[in-house]
Amino acid sequence: MKLIKSKITNKLLGTLLAIIPSLAFTQEIINTDTHRLEEVAEGVYFAIGTGDIYTMSNALIIERDDDVVIVDSHITPAAGRALLDSIRIVTSKPVTTLINSHFHYDHSNGTPAFGDIEIIGHEVTYEKLTSDPENEHTYQSSLRRFDNTVNRLETELSNAASVEERQELQQQLAYWQRHIEAQEEIVFTPPTQTLRDKMTLYRGGREIQLLFFGRAHTGGDLAIYLPEEKIVFTGDMMLGGISYMGDGYVAEWADTLRGLLSLDIELILPGHGPGFSEVERISHVADYYADLTREIRRLRSEGYSAEEAAARADLRQHSETLNVNQIGANLEAVERMYDIWEGRIQ
Ligand SMILES: [Zn+2]
Structure with a gap:
């Protein structure tokens, strides 16, 4: 096997503690040929693609007594196989269960790499992956x-x-x-089991909660929450900043994030970018979506087209928290808001 295991505990510890100040757990980093695996709790690894294969999104690896659960499968079967090779560096237990955070291609197109396993996702994820994905x-x-x-x-x-x-x-x-x-x-592969609001997995000495707080980045985003470890994998419903809104429900998103805030969280692991522990970022992003909704509603009521509203929207009150320094909002997001308000999209 050509994968190299290099454990860099002491050298990186200073930096990591700076990134995740509230974590008592001594985080270990395992670098494989294709991934950086951050052990964020015992037997729980946050997988970020690093190698010469394009993975695009992050994944989570959760070891149980006799098997492994993963969240998200990367962007292609080749990237999914690379993830599986990286998992083999930390455990030989079989991967039996895959959870889809949402339907997007970059989180679910790697699924065939894991063979015939249980795939759990929201009902909307199932609908999306079975209707002309x-x-x-x-x-x-x-x-x-x-x-x-x-x-x-x-x-x-x-x-x-x-x-x-x-x-x-x-x-x-x-x-x-x-x-x-x-x-x-690519073979688009839907969940084998779906949920609408909540499901909890208790097998193998690990509690894993799959929680739907409402529509946000898509119609079926799940937060994958480990209550014992106080860790939540948020997919793309909560990144470090503003998410892609092209399939989003911006007017509902802030409420959904406020649901997420009801959890006792010490570490947030997003679908893209590094993990972080500043829970207040959730409020900052929620406030942005709420203000964007208000601002676009106002411009629309004044008769502006989606294009004009996107150009005029002023969200610069979020400059300090989210770096929104210029006038304007994402056009695709604004067009979608108009489509929803005018009944072209449900
Ligand atoms: Zn996404």
């Missing part, structure tokens, strides 16, 4: 983005001035080409 606009726009990246790199390569630059661009190009080729293997 290949033509979902978010997935389709990601494919266009990857193609554009390859085209841009090809142009840059043909204009490269030095050997070093050429080599660097060739590496990047190969990385993205591998990712595009990996799309061919």
Whole structure:
């Protein structure tokens, strides 16, 4: 096996304690060829892709007495296999259960890598993954983005001035080409078991709560909560800052995040980016969605089109907490808000 295990406890501990000040647990970092695994509690690993395979989203690995539960499967079966190889570095127990935080391609298209296992997701995730997921606009726009990246790199390569630059661009190009080729293997795989509001898994000495607090980043976002460890994996309903809103329910999102705040949390692990322990960030992001809703509602009532409203929206009161320093809001989000208010989307 070509994966390398390197445990860097002492060297990184200072930095990690700075990132996660309230954690009493001594966090261990395990670097594999493709992942950085942060042991955030005993037998619980936060997996962040690092290697030369594109993973895009984070995953969570939860060891139980006799098996392993994972949350999210990355963006392609190839990335899912890399995750499975990384899991094998920390445990030989079988992966029996996969939880989908939500339906998006970058969190669920790696699922076939795990074979015939139990897959648990929200009812909306099931609906989305069984009704033409290949033509979902978010997935389709990601494919266009990857193609554009390859085209841009090809142009840059043909204009490269030095050997070093050429080599660097060739590496990047190969990385993205591998990712595009990996799309061919995708088989959209829905949950085998669904829930609407809440499910708790008690097997193997670990309590795992799957909680739905309302619509947010999608119609079926789950928070995966470990009450004993006070850790929550939030998928994309709560990132370090503002999430992609193209499939979101912005007007409902703040209430959903306030539901999340009812949990006793010491560490938040998002679907993208690093984990963090500042629970107040949830309120900051909730306030942004609430203010965005209010501002767009106001502009719409004054007769502005979605495009005009997106250009005029002033959310700069969030500059200190969320770095919103310029006038304007995401057009896709605003168009979607209009679509929902005008009944074109339910
Ligand atoms: Zn997402």
